[in-house]
Amino acid sequence: MALTELLNIKYPIIQGSMAAISKHELVAAVSNAGGLGVLTSVGFTPDSLRQELGELRYLTKKPFGVNLMLQQPNINDLLPVLITNHVPVVFTGAGTPAPFMDSLLNAGIKVIPVIPNVKIAQKMAEIGATAVVAEGMESGGHIGTETTMTLVPQVVNAVDIPVIAGGGIANGQTIAAALAMGAAGVQMGTVFLAAEETPISDYYKKLIVAAKDTDTTVTGSGANRVRSLKTPMIEKVLELTQQHAEPEKIAALTDHSLAKAIDGDVVNGSFMAGQIAGVVDAIKPAAQIVEELWRDAMIELTTTSRTWLP
Numbered sequence: 346m347a348l349t350e351l352l353n354i355k356y357p358i359i360q361g362s363m364a365a366i367s368k369h370e371l372v373a374a375v376s377n378a379g380g381l382g383v384l385t386s387v388g389f390t391p392d393s394l395r396q397e398l399g400e401l402r403y404l405t406k407k408p409f410g411v412n413l414m415l416q417q418p419n420i421n422d423l424l425p426v427l428i429t430n431h432v433p434v435v436f437t438g439a440g441t442p443a444p445f446m447d448s449l450l451n452a453g454i455k456v457i458p459v460i461p462n463v464k465i466a467q468k469m470a471e472i473g474a475t476a477v478v479a480e481g482m483e484s485g486g487h488i489g490t491e492t493t494m495t496l497v498p499q500v501v502n503a504v505d506i507p508v509i510a511g512g513g514i515a516n517g518q519t520i521a522a523a524l525a526m527g528a529a530g531v532q533m534g535t536v537f538l539a540a541e542e543t544p545i546s547d548y549y550k551k552l553i554v555a556a557k558d559t560d561t562t563v564t565g566s567g568a569n570r571v572r573s574l575k576t577p578m579i580e581k582v583l584e585l586t587q588q589h590a591e592p593e594k595i596a597a598l599t600d601h602s603l604a605k606a607i608d609g610d611v612v613n614g615s616f617m618a619g620q621i622a623g624v625v626d627a628i629k630p631a632a633q634i635v636e637e638l639w640r641d642a643m644i645e646l647t648t649t650s651r652t653w654l655p
């Protein structure tokens with residue numbers, strides 16, 4: 346079944362959840378435009394999440410998703426809110442949704458885990474996931490170790506559920522490439538950082554628009570690898586890491602640094618973004634982003650302007 350039919354959306358375009366960023370304004374704008382907006386639940390209490398869902402449903406009658414980052418300490422408190430509010434889709438990350446998979450599926454909620462490799466994709470398919478997002482390390486925020494180009498086709502070949510490609514996708518060419526690799530749809534974060542509705546400082550948006558292909562880097566290790574724009578603060582973190590500085594010294598710089606970026610703190614913010622930021626060249630309404638992305642992908646798939654092709 347096509348992803349659009351499965352999720353009841355017009356375009357197989359998903360706005361990936363962004364911690365403390367993808368709130369009701371952006372999510373509603375993407376869903377109203379025919380994609381699937383995904384609400385962050387990072388930083389929410391059951392009450393504030395209920396309120397946020399109310400605001401979202403006031404702005405859109407279309408399907409949307411909610412993200413559960415499984416490192417969040419209050420997952421067990423947020424789950425009943427998702428179930429009683431009949432949220433259409435839950436996206437999970439940073440852990441396994443196995444303990445509550447059945448309760449979500451039994452409530453009629455579709456579950457789409459974000460996965461970093463084939464083994465975890467297969468495990469998720471076994472426990473009943475509706476689809477998976479195969480996300481490569483090109484992406485912004487917390488990243489895995491594999492690239493989108495290598496991960497997506499291998500996951501597509503390994504599971505019988507739809508695979509959504511994420512990481513390094515932000516224009517017609519990259520969407521067309523993902524579909525050519527067998528993806529049923531695409532998930533994007535970085536391109537939506539530059540949406541008018543995204544509730545982050547203008548400074549953050551302008552940094553995304555100004556970024557070039559080589560302007561991101563990765564800090565942290567293991568499950569805590571994070572891709573951000575190379576700013577003096579991030580360069581300092583890399584320097585301290587190289588010097589094997591005490592973790593507390595590094596944490597003093599990185600703690601709450603995304604929140605600082607959201608607020609436009611030029612010096613202390615960590616401006617998380619993906620490698621594809623280089624193709625994002627303007628701040629636009631989310632609806633325009635969605636429409637143009639799909640239009641350009643269709644042009645890429647149906648015409649060829651590459652004169653060197655045989």
Ligand SMILES: Cc1cc2nc3c(=O)[nH]c(=O)nc-3n(C[C@H](O)[C@H](O)[C@H](O)COP(=O)(O)O)c2cc1C
Pocket residue numbers: 360361362363364365366385387412414437438459480483484485486487511512513514515532533534535536617618619620621
């Ligand atoms: C600032 C930022 C914050 C993010 N926060 C989350 C998150 O809380 N949960 C999650 O599953 N993915 C998160 N992501 C990943 C996105 O949902 C999406 O999968 C990713 O951005 C896709 O790659 P791209 O950045 O190349 O478009 C975040 C990405 C960014 C850029």
